[in-house]
Amino acid sequence: MPTSSGSSGRVSRFSVRRSSTHTSDAGSRAHRSRSPSSRPGPTAPPDAGSTSRSGRTSRRSTTHSRSGSSTCCWKAPGTADRGTRRACRRDPVFVDGCGGPGPASPAATLGGVTTTVRTAAQLLVECLAAEECEYVFSVPGEETMDVLDALGAAAQDKRDAPRHITTRHEQGAAFMADVYGRLTGRAAVAMSTLGPGATNLVTGVADAYLDRAPMVAITGQASSDKLHKEAHQVVDIVRMVEPVTKWNTHVERVEAIPEIVRKAFRVATLEKPGPTHIELPEDLAASPVADDARPLVPGRTYFPEPTDEAIAHAADLIAASQRPLVLAGNGVLRRHAAPELRAFARGLHVPVAVTFMGKGAIDDRSHLSLMAVGLQARDHVLSGFDRADLVICVGYDLVEYAPGRWNPDGQKRIVHIDTTPAEVDAQYRPEVELVGDIDGTLRRLLAAVQPRGISGRDAGERHAARETLVHADLRTALLEELATGSASDALPITPQKAIADLRAALDPDDIVVSDVGAHKVWVARLYQAYEPNTVIISNGFAAMGISLPGAIAAKLVHPDRKVVALCGDGGFLMNSQELETATRIGANVTVVVWRDDGYGLIDWKQRNEFGRPFGVDFGNPDFVAYAESFGIAGFRPSSAAELLPMLRRALDVDGPTLVEVPIDYRENLRLTEQLGALAGA
Incomplete structure (x- = not known):
């Protein structure tokens, strides 16, 4: 295949986009060699749990559903009523979304019995297992169905494989992988289909890039025979994500998958860590691979020392x-x-x-x-x-x-x-x-x-x-500011009071994942962190909407700790649909929403810059009723004195909860005056 587009000098989607030179492999750990089975076992839903190598059920082994219903509509190949989306990929009678017949599964006939052979998607999953990748976060798509099927088969067969978490938006998937990487130093996978799925993924990938979080993004793509021409939902994903990844590539040959996956995880965890990306066309995902194709086993890399x-x-x-x-x-x-x-x-x-x-x-x-x-x-x-x-x-x-x-x-x-x-x-x-x-x-x-x-x-x-x-006047001044504001009994509640009560409600090692907005300033200045990695703030890329998906990831990493998603009403509604994800998988997080019915940070900056706000106000739903529509307990204080006991009750509920806090952002302008006085002193 061509690697460039002729005299224009543009590099095509088929080439390795770029790589970075790094000093060490920060995230690598010693691994022992494994020989994954070359034949898929019985198939199961991709969200199904798995059993660890020791035979004990791992932390990722159970998917909870508060409703008791199945978490997906997946059915084993060959099962009746499997739906047209699956049939269009497996039966040439149906037409796929790109305007052509869907490819059939690779198969072989042995003694008159047709058996499914090992595919590139299955090899990819084996490579993820070799990296000890714990999670794949994704919204299912047609071009990633082979990978999903391989994940489900491995889970059903109790072979090593990442746990699949279905999210309600690709941005949520990327944010979950982002915060997982920040907390663990290891890369999880954020996966999407082609086109709109990939574009939805990009914000979370960019956040990981500037927040220095290891992540491997995997995107599906249309069949290789469509990539040279205009085709349904096809955009050049490799070029699109190049500015926000450390390394990214398009899979041209299935034999290269072990090397590609090893490099993607290695580069993602090298200092400074960040996201990498693999694009896998659907025809290659379904292609057979050689029996001797095996993952590359990660090694251990040590840092140099100063002289x-x-x-x-x-x-x-x-x-x-x-x-x-x-x-x-x-x-x-x-x-x-x-x-x-x-x-x-x-x-x-x-x-x-x-x-x-x-x-x-x-x-x-x-x-x-x-x-x-x-x-x-x-x-x-x-x-x-x-x-x-x-x-x-x-x-x-x-x-x-x-x-x-x-x-x-x-x-x-x-x-x-x-x-x-x-x-x-x-x-x-x-x-x-x-x-x-x-x-x-x-x-x-x-x-x-x-x-x-x-x-x-x-x-x-x-x-x-x-x-x-x-x-002299630094630490003491900050503590006095916190103490003065936290004594207020006003409603709406002052930011200082909201911060002080949240700190009082949590143990030293409990976790707060802050969204981006005016509240982030108050969290960063006044919320006292006692232990490492207990306050997660996006401040490199600073993307709104990260707190709820990030809190879900934090709860997966630390299931025994209390985890709070602290957000404004603007950021919350950008990814509030992940409340369903939290409920379905049993991630018992508490969402604290500071409500001011507007984009408070921009309002604050507009007033400072122009003397008036414009275009920042919006309406909101009843957040308590909204939470209850997901089967989640909702709380709203009617006085400042109720906030602390209400936070404690919400944190003690066995399930996700939401606390709506009416907030008094007039304190923002008072802070501006205070800081202005400091600057003039």
Whole structure:
């Protein structure tokens, strides 16, 4: 097949689009070799559970249905009443959606008995199992039916295979894979059909790209003989997703599937992680593969370590600093380095500020926590950066918070600690870069700095000077703001009160998945995170609609924790249909909807910029009744005093719940005035 389109220089959909060079395989784990069966067993619904290799029923083994009804209408091949969508793919009498006869299943005749042979779709599922991929999130489509059938057959036969979760929108599928990747460091699959299914997937894929979440997107495509001409629902998916994937490709040969899947998962989990994409035409998915075609077994990749010289250089800078400050980003959480960061801060008496996606890197109850930095306006935390003579950036990602906000003249001395070298930016020019696994680097650096320290009275003065970064007017001011607002008994409820009550209702390791909107500002500034990965905020791509699908994924990862989807009324209704998914699979999440009947963040910005809002108001359904239509318990406080006990009741329900909170966003403008006063001070 051609790999380019002639003199135009355009690369066709059939070529590998691009790949990235990375320093290590962050998400790889040691795996033992398996030999999947070459013959599919009895078939079953793709949502059916599976049994783990040990013989014990795994966490993904049960699909719950509150209604007790089947979760899909799938039937085994050959079963009567299988429907025209299935028949059009298997019976040449029917016409498929692209205007031609649907291909028949590959088959062989042995002794007069027709048997189905192993297909590329089955090989693909075996490769997913070899990667220990736990979930495939998707909306079923005609061009992915062979893959769905292979997933169902593997589940019925109790062979290793991902659990299939049917979602109500492809964006929800991608967001679930996105948050799963952020919480686990492993890639799940978000799958869609061609055309409109793929375009629906793109927002979630882009979110994973800028939020640094591993994910493998798989899209179906029309048969290969249609891709050179105009055809029903056919667009060039590979070119479409190129800007938001680390690597993506079109499958031309079924023999290449093991290599393609291995590369897709490897690149997705390499630092910095992100989405990859595989496009599989339906005719190739149904094609037979050789009996000896087998998955490639993942290996283990280790990070390089900073040199002793680099460690010594950084240690000298820190020991000489009077007022160092740590800026911790999402890389700390991704690399599970929060314990080492906390020990580093305690050992050297260094205050820590975190980015929005770095919340939980330090316990916000610690006197060394400056909490989060990330607003475009000046906030209390920026005063700490003004005073700092050295900024130690640990797992910091420029996509979240531009260095020009905290280092506008580019003159700060910077130590860069991350899994990858520093990005080029005029306001981010580290004196030394420590590139390697973050936890090990922090341990070595702490050990190197401590002998360089000073003792006695001078040491006490040095520690006191460092801690004044926190106690002068920064941490205290934030805590006073939270305490003042949380004491309000007004209805609508103030954001400060809503945040304080949510924190009080949850245990330290319970999880909040925030949507994007005005509420995100309040969550990032004032919600205190005690443990790593307990506050999930999209702040790279910052896509609305992520909270409910993301909370479902968080509940799948941590079924024993309480999980809250915190959203505005705008973001909630973008993916509220996933309430049905939560109910069907038994993901007992609590959705907290801040209601203000408008796009509050844009209203806030319009008032600041133009003095008036326009085009931001909308109507809403009765959210309690809406939840109840899904069989979900709904709650709405009639006073501010009712909110905390109501949250606790909702969290204790054995099933998904929804709490509608009327919110007073007049506090947004009061915050603007407060921050404006800080900027003018």
